[in-house]
Amino acid sequence: MKYGESYDATVNSIQQTNTEINGHPEVFIGLTIPREHADPYRAIIKTVIYMVNIPQYQPGHKVKVKVLETNGKIKVALEGAHVF
Numbered sequence: 001m002k003y004g005e006s007y008d009a010t011v012n013s014i015q016q017t018n019t020e021i022n023g024h025p026e027v028f029i030g031l032t033i034p035r036e037h038a039d040p041y042r043a044i045i046k047t048v049i050y051m052v053n054i055p056q057y058q059p060g061h062k063v064k065v066k067v068l069e070t071n072g073k074i075k076v077a078l079e080g081a082h083v084f
Contacts, residue, residue, distance in 0.1 A: 004068035009033040
C-alpha cells in the first residue's frame with residue numbers, strides 16, 4: 001500500500017491457514033492499532049509471511065502497518081510484507 005498512515009500495531013494473535021504460497025505460510029494476524037483522537041482499531045489481516053519471520057509476529061510484538069481510510073472503509077497492510 002503506497003498511501004496511508006504508518007502506525008506501530010500490536011500483534012494479538014497469529015493463526016496459519018491451510019494455504020502455502022511458494023512454501024511460505026498464509027496467516028491471519030490479529031492487530032490492535034492505536035490512533036490519535038480515536039479509539040484503538042482492531043483488525044485481522046490475511047497475508048503470506050516468510051517462515052523465518054514468524055517470530056516477529058508473535059502476540060505482544062509490535063509491527064509496522066499502513067492504514068488507509070477511504071469512503072468510510074479502513075484498509076490495513078503490513079509494511080514490508082511481500083506480495084507473492
